[in-house]
Amino acid sequence: MDNKDKYIGRVFDDRYVVQELIGEGGMSVVYKGQDLRLNRSVAIKIMRDEMAADEEFRRAFCAEAHAVAMLSHPNIVAVYDVSHSEDIEYIVMELVDGITLRQYMDRRGALQWREVLHFTRQIARALSHAHERGIIHRDIKPQNIMMLRDGTVKVEDFGIAALESDAYENDGQAIGSIHYIAPEQARGEIPDARSDLYSLGIVMYEMLTAQKPYEGGTITEIAVKHINAAATPPHELVEDIPPELERIALKAMCADIDERYQNANELLADLESFVQEQLKPAEPEEKPLENPAVMPIRSVSEMKKERFLLRHRRARRVTFLMGCFGALGLCVVMFVFMWNFWLKEVFSPAERISLPNFVGSDCQRILENAELASLYRFNVVYVINTETESGTVLSQNPDPGRSMMITPDGINVELTVSTGKVFNAVPDVVNLDYREAKNRLQKAGFIVDIENATSSSVTKDYVISTSPLAGEQMSSGSTVYVTVSTGPQTSYVRMPNIIGLSEEAAINRLESAGLSYGGSDHVYSDVDAGTVIGQSAEAFTEVEEHSKISLRISLGPQY
Numbered sequence: 426m427d428n429k430d431k432y433i434g435r436v437f438d439d440r441y442v443v444q445e446l447i448g449e450g451g452m453s454v455v456y457k458g459q460d461l462r463l464n465r466s467v468a469i470k471i472m473r474d475e476m477a478a479d480e481e482f483r484r485a486f487c488a489e490a491h492a493v494a495m496l497s498h499p500n501i502v503a504v505y506d507v508s509h510s511e512d513i514e515y516i517v518m519e520l521v522d523g524i525t526l527r528q529y530m531d532r533r534g535a536l537q538w539r540e541v542l543h544f545t546r547q548i549a550r551a552l553s554h555a556h557e558r559g560i561i562h563r564d565i566k567p568q569n570i571m572m573l574r575d576g577t578v579k580v581e582d583f584g585i586a587a588l589e590s591d592a593y594e595n596d597g598q599a600i601g602s603i604h605y606i607a608p609e610q611a612r613g614e615i616p617d618a619r620s621d622l623y624s625l626g627i628v629m630y631e632m633l634t635a636q637k638p639y640e641g642g643t644i645t646e647i648a649v650k651h652i653n654a655a656a657t658p659p660h661e662l663v664e665d666i667p668p669e670l671e672r673i674a675l676k677a678m679c680a681d682i683d684e685r686y687q688n689a690n691e692l693l694a695d696l697e698s699f700v701q702e703q704l705k706p707a708e709p710e711e712k713p714l715e716n717p718a719v720m721p722i723r724s725v726s727e728m729k730k731e732r733f734l735l736r737h738r739r740a741r742r743v744t745f746l747m748g749c750f751g752a753l754g755l756c757v758v759m760f761v762f763m764w765n766f767w768l769k770e771v772f773s774p775a776e777r778i779s780l781p782n783f784v785g786s787d788c789q790r791i792l793e794n795a796e797l798a799s800l801y802r803f804n805v806v807y808v809i810n811t812e813t814e815s816g817t818v819l820s821q822n823p824d825p826g827r828s829m830m831i832t833p834d835g836i837n838v839e840l841t842v843s844t845g846k847v848f849n850a851v852p853d854v855v856n857l858d859y860r861e862a863k864n865r866l867q868k869a870g871f872i873v874d875i876e877n878a879t880s881s882s883v884t885k886d887y888v889i890s891t892s893p894l895a896g897e898q899m900s901s902g903s904t905v906y907v908t909v910s911t912g913p914q915t916s917y918v919r920m921p922n923i924i925g926l927s928e929e930a931a932i933n934r935l936e937s938a939g940l941s942y943g944g945s946d947h948v949y950s951d952v953d954a955g956t957v958i959g960q961s962a963e964a965f966t967e968v969e970e971h972s973k974i975s976l977r978i979s980l981g982p983q984y
Contacts, residue, residue: 626677943973
């Protein structure tokens, strides 16, 4: 039995029946299931065995899932339950009957600006709801946005999608949707709500133009463009894009995080202003004044009343016409959406084909194959993998051998491709606290090995040097050796036995041994006055050089 089929037919917690496989990801497998208690269909996301074996990842997965389960919004795929059964971690979610925005865009190409506006407003509302509750998505892309048949948009995997990235980074690798990643994420910094808005801006750009703003031959080249390059304005690629909608998209995807929208509500406010501007009726033309010579004599109040009734009739006529055109436009948009999303498939012949095995092949050759291009639409996700040759396909979704229906738009296949070794410059961390230095090096993709050494010039716990040196190019996953100061070197001397000596003789003996006199405490005793009867450090033990030693001196018997 296939390892993924072992769950089909099983019942978790005497409640959830696993029925059929419907999707796969890097960290989990998704099945259609039935909630026996509430008698409803659900989606059951089960963590892969290799992920479940990592106890730290399991804890993070469950904590994140419990937090996301608190979200409740019509534009977010709901999480119903988080549980485990027989050491199996799983999440029960809303089962969405639809396709991804990625699939819809692949079919349609550039979308009408009204569709872009309709979808963007819903995604922004979802982000606003999540951000206000402290949850960042970290992986907004068309593949994580579901579309229902009625045009509703639902964002899925809030706070969970990026855990897959974290899991790979812990293995010395990094994975991510490089075409949608924010510049601060590309630099290895911690993302926040503004990072999600940047990714949404990239999605808006692609919906308007059917092109990603930044392309490149390698993952590194694309990441650098996110940080430094300026995207081609959408109106230069597609005509008739409203300038204000273009401005909103470009502001959302601004590389400078401070120039970007600072929260989702700011973005929504601009979108709503744009909508109101589009719905504003045109000002009616004023009728020329009649010739005063032939006008009947009317009172001033009659003239004002007549002008008011005339303007009122014109305004109502304009409002009625605008409403008709608006309703007609909405019907056209909905029909186009339904035709491309559903009706076309209903009236098309269902020819099927067995999906080939692309794993192990060179991605570029696959993309350049004309015969394959006529049947498939490939979406490539890059993974940093230093053990595999650059361009090699590591996995595919759907799996090889799956029976797929041929459509005029082509079969969607996602290829996970190795980038080989990616080189980064070693950050300069000399004279930084070793904890900060370790954090910066790990964010740059390196493994850190700390060694301690004494230093009279570098403060304790601060970095003395690194190997390789700052600025040298190293492949991600390489080890950087960091030498950390333990402070000046400490010398030790042997503590002499000074009991029985006079106070003066004892002080001389301490100084000759490399120690310092730390004062005397005089007490009565049966020993002759002036004799040392105690010392603060035990004789013949190792003590730090120049340590202060205090003495106890006898005052003689007390009479």
